[in-house]
Amino acid sequence: EVQLVESGGGMVQPGGSLRLSCAASGFTFSRYDMSWFRQAPGKEREFVATILWSGGRTDYATSVKGRFTISRDNAKNTVYLQMNSLKPEDTAVYYCNARVAGRDYWGQGTQVTVSS
Numbered sequence: 065e066v067q068l069v070e071s072g073g074g075m076v077q078p079g080g081s082l083r084l085s086c087a088a089s090g091f092t093f094s095r096y097d098m099s100w101f102r103q104a105p106g107k108e109r110e111f112v113a114t115i116l117w118s119g120g121r122t123d124y125a126t127s128v129k130g131r132f133t134i135s136r137d138n139a140k141n142t143v144y145l146q147m148n149s150l151k152p153e154d155t156a157v158y159y160c161n162a163r164v165a166g167r168d169y170w171g172q173g174t175q176v177t178v179s180s
Contacts, residue, residue: 066090066169068160073174076150084145086160086171094138096164100145102156150178
């Protein structure tokens with residue numbers, strides 16, 4: 065059974081940093097691209113960042129490029145999202161995503177709140 069468990073969310077002031085983690089199990093993690101999405105209140109879920117199975121390529125939403133960094137540790141079956149220079153508009157529930165055998169899997173999400 066595919067399981068994705070996010071952690072690391074919380075409340076931070078504008079300009080602050082957080083590091084999210086997503087622990088994966090139930091599939092061969094090192095063979096699959098991994099992504100982060102987020103959903104703000106009243107808005108649709110949106111793409112944040114993605115990383116190739118090997119870690120050799122990453123891609124970001126324009127709104128987070130230069131501030132967020134996605135990485136992975138295939139030995140630990142974990143993907144990370146380092147978020148710097150956080151803004152109030154980054155407030156959302158952040159979800160880890162894996163597409164395995166043509167099906168999307170999601171974690172339960174972790175809340176990130178950026179507020180002074």
